[in-house]
Amino acid sequence: MTNPFNIHMTGVGGQGIGLLSQTLLRAVDCAGIRAIAVDTHGLAQRGGMVVSRIRMGENVFSPLIMAHGADLVLGMEIHEALRGAHTALKKNGILCYLNVAWQPLAVRLGQADSVAETQIKTVCEEMDARAFCVDAETIDDPRMQNMALIGTIAANKLIPGVDMNHYRQALKDLLAGPVLDKNLALLESYGKGAAPGPG
Amino acid sequence: MEKIGDMLIRKKPFQEMVMGNTAVVRAMVEAGTRVVTSYPGSPTPEIATAINSISKEKRPFYFEFSVNEKVATEVAFGAALNGNLSTVFFKSVGLNVALDSFVQLGLMNIPGGLVIIVGDDPGANSSQNEQDNRNIFRMSRIAVLEPASPREVYQYYLKAAKLAKQESIAVVLRLTTHVCHARETVSFGSFSGLISPHRVDFSTENGPYIPIAALALEMKRKSLAKMSRIMAFAGEQGLNTVIPGHKTRNLGVITQGLTCRSLQDVLQGGDAGPDILKLGMIYPMDTNDVVEFLKAHNQVLILEELDDIHEKEIKALAFDHGISVKLLGKNNDENFIGEYTPDKVLKVLKDVWPDFVKHHESSEQDLYSDSPVPVPPRPAQMCPGCGHRSAFHAVKKAVGDNDITVADIGCHTLGFLPPYEMGQVLLCMGASPGIASGLSLFNIQRKVVAFIGDSTFFHAGLPGIMNTLLNHHNITLIVMENGTTAMTGHQDHAGREISIESLLQGLGIKHIFSCDTYQQSTLIGHVKAAMAIEGLSVVIAKHPCMLKLTRAQRKKSGFVPRHVKIDDAMCSRSHDCVELFGCPSFVRHPDGSVGVNHDLCIGDGSCRQVCPEKAISIDS
Numbered sequence A: 001m002t003n004p005f006n007i008h009m010t011g012v013g014g015q016g017i018g019l020l021s022q023t024l025l026r027a028v029d030c031a032g033i034r035a036i037a038v039d040t041h042g043l044a045q046r047g048g049m050v051v052s053r054i055r056m057g058e059n060v061f062s063p064l065i066m067a068h069g070a071d072l073v074l075g076m077e078i079h080e081a082l083r084g085a086h087t088a089l090k091k092n093g094i095l096c097y098l099n100v101a102w103q104p105l106a107v108r109l110g111q112a113d114s115v116a117e118t119q120i121k122t123v124c125e126e127m128d129a130r131a132f133c134v135d136a137e138t139i140d141d142p143r144m145q146n147m148a149l150i151g152t153i154a155a156n157k158l159i160p161g162v163d164m165n166h167y168r169q170a171l172k173d174l175l176a177g178p179v180l181d182k183n184l185a186l187l188e189s190y191g192k193g194a195a196p197g198p199g
Numbered sequence B: 001m002e003k004i005g006d007m008l009i010r011k012k013p014f015q016e017m018v019m020g021n022t023a024v025v026r027a028m029v030e031a032g033t034r035v036v037t038s039y040p041g042s043p044t045p046e047i048a049t050a051i052n053s054i055s056k057e058k059r060p061f062y063f064e065f066s067v068n069e070k071v072a073t074e075v076a077f078g079a080a081l082n083g084n085l086s087t088v089f090f091k092s093v094g095l096n097v098a099l100d101s102f103v104q105l106g107l108m109n110i111p112g113g114l115v116i117i118v119g120d121d122p123g124a125n126s127s128q129n130e131q132d133n134r135n136i137f138r139m140s141r142i143a144v145l146e147p148a149s150p151r152e153v154y155q156y157y158l159k160a161a162k163l164a165k166q167e168s169i170a171v172v173l174r175l176t177t178h179v180c181h182a183r184e185t186v187s188f189g190s191f192s193g194l195i196s197p198h199r200v201d202f203s204t205e206n207g208p209y210i211p212i213a214a215l216a217l218e219m220k221r222k223s224l225a226k227m228s229r230i231m232a233f234a235g236e237q238g239l240n241t242v243i244p245g246h247k248t249r250n251l252g253v254i255t256q257g258l259t260c261r262s263l264q265d266v267l268q269g270g271d272a273g274p275d276i277l278k279l280g281m282i283y284p285m286d287t288n289d290v291v292e293f294l295k296a297h298n299q300v301l302i303l304e305e306l307d308d309i310h311e312k313e314i315k316a317l318a319f320d321h322g323i324s325v326k327l328l329g330k331n332n333d334e335n336f337i338g339e340y341t342p343d344k345v346l347k348v349l350k351d352v353w354p355d356f357v358k359h360h361e362s363s364e365q366d367l368y369s370d371s372p373v374p375v376p377p378r379p380a381q382m383c384p385g386c387g388h389r390s391a392f393h394a395v396k397k398a399v400g401d402n403d404i405t406v407a408d409i410g411c412h413t414l415g416f417l418p419p420y421e422m423g424q425v426l427l428c429m430g431a432s433p434g435i436a437s438g439l440s441l442f443n444i445q446r447k448v449v450a451f452i453g454d455s456t457f458f459h460a461g462l463p464g465i466m467n468t469l470l471n472h473h474n475i476t477l478i479v480m481e482n483g484t485t486a487m488t489g490h491q492d493h494a495g496r497e498i499s500i501e502s503l504l505q506g507l508g509i510k511h512i513f514s515c516d517t518y519q520q521s522t523l524i525g526h527v528k529a530a531m532a533i534e535g536l537s538v539v540i541a542k543h544p545c546m547l548k549l550t551r552a553q554r555k556k557s558g559f560v561p562r563h564v565k566i567d568d569a570m571c572s573r574s575h576d577c578v579e580l581f582g583c584p585s586f587v588r589h590p591d592g593s594v595g596v597n598h599d600l601c602i603g604d605g606s607c608r609q610v611c612p613e614k615a616i617s618i619d620s
């Protein structure tokens, strides 16, 4: 890979962004591509915003990504997806997000409005970015919603050089037993070619 | 899947994708470290997670969480005096607590060698400040190595251990947040599988160890004499490296750690760049390497995050050696603030040598950067079911508008946020009883209430509490007892062995109230009663950490998720649940109705008491 490929992941503490990031990083590694990564999880467990990044390629040095330097932004939550699109996404990049909403404090206090999907559409149009909205409403366990994202990434080959086998292998490296089986099943179901098309 | 703990004690060399905090544990194993101590704090607690992933029987060293950083440092020092290679690790501000002991270590001959891992936090990602501990290391004359990546964390720990043993000294391994948490593939060496013999070799012949009067000066003389050998170690081990640029204009940069990586990223893609001297040993600075680099360049930028420590030292060095190089450093206040991320380094370079970063102009860097992000901020929150929330909700009802509330460090610090706004001033761990005492002086009009967590109570809270007794201060202390060190990831604390209530009784405190925080009316009554008392009164507001409890429950077979539900017909839209109690599980719909987010709600039911219509119930 000549150019670096940067992935910015964002969500809310408790959503399982750690497993998302580790699985993707391992999958990239399995695919034989050099990568480095870093999480920023200040008070993550406490429902704050969490960010993780992966940088792929030979000539990447810091695991941090510059503003608007992400080729792919992954949002585990709709407010954070919009924030990620505004701060991290490159022109012509890709935004892939779960249609899950965890209202921030100001929204619950009645001081701000919730983010609407149309806002995300507008930003992506302005930035000539492709957007994938992933429906995770059928997944009961919120800690497994990340599999819907990874499945969608696999189905649409959103990370260059990495395919379904690499994602499977990565999960097997990280999990075991019934937890692995459940996550794998979800990954497979979202990874079946027919994914929600660009929206 | 191989368990991480088994991997860390593998005998054969291997490669693995790990974070800096894990890599350092393999280095401890390979180096023959015998004793490791800590007090938890970000960015280092995952070091303990990696250590605990090795089963106790197989772990080649002793590990403990001590009551605070000072005690942890003392335990590791004592073990090293006996001849055992030892390590203590803690976060940036932990050094302030350890300081009284730490400053002595530079004077000491430590036969086993002591490696002190300090996790600094430029950018204050998870700390109450971004203090630059390099200031303190030089005051204590303790050598410091600073890695830039997980691979270097592993390598530099091994070198730090080697230096510490070779010179019988303490050596600091300075990590920063995004080095601790970075992940990359690291090639590890072999481990003999043998546990180094533990030693009990303490002897005053290795001393002196009593730094009193003239002896303290003699000890200082001895330790200064070691400095030149320590400096030479950097050269022998190749700790400082030159990364050649394009040799066009005789420009150079001296930098260190992750800042160096930021610089390399920013220069990437351009067609010219300066030479870089990356310092691996940042104190004492190897003057030979630096002088040589200065002589070879016309202009040198000293690129360092936080304080201008190297800048001042290098400017003095150039002066002393009569080198006519133009030295560039920090030129505005902003350069002293925040982490030197690639974005920040780009700004610095734009100021100094704009030609080198021309290639960033054409990109879309500034896209949207001026328009505000149309998403409300997402501050950290107390978790669903958190006993601290119930405590604040009740205390707020007991405290008068004009009374003063003092916060302390922990999850309950978040009580300062709306809708509770409990806790109006904060210094550091264990400071609340003392601050409250001062606020209570000359004060008969405004009651003073202080909060403190249970881990903090033992860590640094007790002296302040005893002072209120000694000097008869008039405060109400609320102990937020959740049975764990929650904020940093649920480490055990002294409460496992010592009952806070008995301890307070033992101190002779007469007015101690205690109840579970879910008992709202009892708690309100307790706080009101306590505040009416002259002198020190204590309310122990108990509830187990629900994040810890829920995680444990989820692991058990047969776990059934529980939620609350809201009867919309009964709901009067008073919004007490979502606006006053403020559990993040509530969802506010545009039509004013309130729902429950099942991803978040744990069905603890603590919210039921706050609904005036009793519209909230457990969904069965």
Ligand SMILES: Cc1ncc(C[n+]2csc(CCOP(=O)(O)OP(=O)(O)O)c2C)c(N)n1
Residues within 6 Å of the ligand: B039, B040, B041, B042, B069, B091, B093, B094, B095, B097, B127, B128, B409, B410, B411, B412, B429, B452, B453, B454, B455, B456, B457, B480, B482, B484, B485, B486, B487, B488
């Ligand atoms: C000197 C120092 N050491 C460590 C920390 C890291 N730290 C932040 S919050 C916290 C937990 C305090 O636990 P506790 O008092 O029990 O409160 P809880 O989080 O459980 O509510 C710690 C150790 C710190 N801020 N300062």
